Amino acid sequence: MDFSLLLNNFAKHISLTKTEEKFITSLLEYKIIRAKDFLVQQGEVSKYSAFVLNGCLRGYTIDSDGTEHVLSFAPKDWWIADMYSLLSQKPGNLNIEAMVDTEVALISKTNQEKMYEKVPKLERFFRIIIEKSLVAYQQRLNDNLSLTAEERYLKFCKVYPQLINEIPQKQIAAYIGVTPEFLSKLRAKQARAK
Amino acid sequence: MDFSLLLNNFAKHISLTKTEEKFITSLLEYKIIRAKDFLVQQGEVSKYSAFVLNGCLRGYTIDSDGTEHVLSFAPKDWWIADMYSLLSQKPGNLNIEAMVDTEVALISKTNQEKMYEKVPKLERFFRIIIEKSLVAYQQRLNDNLSLTAEERYLKFCKVYPQLINEIPQKQIAAYIGVTPEFLSKLRAKQARAK
DNA sequence: ATCATTTCTTAAACTAGATTAAGTATTTTC
DNA sequence: GAAAATACTTAATCTAGTTTAAGAAATGAT
Numbered sequence: 001m002d003f004s005l006l007l008n009n010f011a012k013h014i015s016l017t018k019t020e021e022k023f024i025t026s027l028l029e030y031k032i033i034r035a036k037d038f039l040v041q042q043g044e045v046s047k048y049s050a051f052v053l054n055g056c057l058r059g060y061t062i063d064s065d066g067t068e069h070v071l072s073f074a075p076k077d078w079w080i081a082d083m084y085s086l087l088s089q090k091p092g093n094l095n096i097e098a099m100v101d102t103e104v105a106l107i108s109k110t111n112q113e114k115m116y117e118k119v120p121k122l123e124r125f126f127r128i129i130i131e132k133s134l135v136a137y138q139q140r141l142n143d144n145l146s147l148t149a150e151e152r153y154l155k156f157c158k159v160y161p162q163l164i165n166e167i168p169q170k171q172i173a174a175y176i177g178v179t180p181e182f183l184s185k186l187r188a189k190q191a192r193a194k
Numbered sequence: 195m196d197f198s199l200l201l202n203n204f205a206k207h208i209s210l211t212k213t214e215e216k217f218i219t220s221l222l223e224y225k226i227i228r229a230k231d232f233l234v235q236q237g238e239v240s241k242y243s244a245f246v247l248n249g250c251l252r253g254y255t256i257d258s259d260g261t262e263h264v265l266s267f268a269p270k271d272w273w274i275a276d277m278y279s280l281l282s283q284k285p286g287n288l289n290i291e292a293m294v295d296t297e298v299a300l301i302s303k304t305n306q307e308k309m310y311e312k313v314p315k316l317e318r319f320f321r322i323i324i325e326k327s328l329v330a331y332q333q334r335l336n337d338n339l340s341l342t343a344e345e346r347y348l349k350f351c352k353v354y355p356q357l358i359n360e361i362p363q364k365q366i367a368a369y370i371g372v373t374p375e376f377l378s379k380l381r382a383k384q385a386r387a388k
Numbered sequence: 389a390t391c392a393t394t395t396c397t398t399a400a401a402c403t404a405g406a407t408t409a410a411g412t413a414t415t416t417t418c
Numbered sequence: 419g420a421a422a423a424t425a426c427t428t429a430a431t432c433t434a435g436t437t438t439a440a441g442a443a444a445t446g447a448t
Contacts, residue, residue, distance in 0.1 A: 120314055120318075123318045131324055142265060145263040
């Protein structure tokens, strides 16, 4: 199994010896999640954090009237997990689904704890990436409080240029918080304006 | 200076020796922020994380048409910082203001780094509290995507019962993402329903 | 290739929540 | 403790975004 993308990801914030790399690698699981299959579904207790080696996952919730809300997209080189369920070990309400066939490296909660014990540097690594994730969610919450749907769409296009033409529009709508019909209207308006 | 509240806060997730406590305490600064004064304002580069010993801070942004949006309240025993600015060392867009005279323990970025070096356990501590904060922001973003204003208000009342009668309503409105007028309408409706 | 399913578009009717405006409480300040 | 400032309420009008519905385009399955 080739975990080099993940090891490079670690290397962005900490440096690991070969021995440490071997140890960590030995605690990883490799999995292919087929398009439309799930890593976890709402109601389950999450066991894994996932790192995407190839492909794309999305994390979404389904509200009481059946509407989907996308909390995150995880393309290649991104981390994703239902942090709530993983930390509390209670049933979560996140669905993590593969948008295309996706290769992931999985770390089980118990193995992650082992890693922290043997390689404390990893505490630092995960502190840093969680800090970044926190900043991103704060920013996004602020965008949802302060921007119009159109502004959020334009921002999405800027932040995820690679996703725009790769994923269904209705999922962009479910990410920025509007109906697919309204997003379609926005896009028509913008095409007209050119 | 009495930092025992903060030391107890650390003790919730890690255990420190007396020596470590002394070292950490020596790197803390104590400050009183008078009501309506700021810990940081938008445009400044953040230097500190704050832990509230007494009183209450709030973190908010001001959008292009002058509307305030509250990202967080920090009552006694809570942490608050402009994480974006603190991490990137770029000018932030958060205002952190005291709602009443507030005592805080401050950790400067450089002292925080010293603490991580000398007491690596703190990496774990901050990883854990940032994880919890991340879960809370994800949850709140999801609420903003999936609940009505009324549902968000009721949830706020459940989650922050102590704040409901302590803080101005317009700031609850700025937290849940509605105008003060609309919140007033919601409350009138609920009072009528009883 | 064809049928079925899913996605996208357009448009009319609708509504949750914003805006504007004016009046009433409540705090703050000197 | 009066005046000023800030916070809250009510109500009419307005609008960004939703809902419903129906057709067109694209994608997937056999």
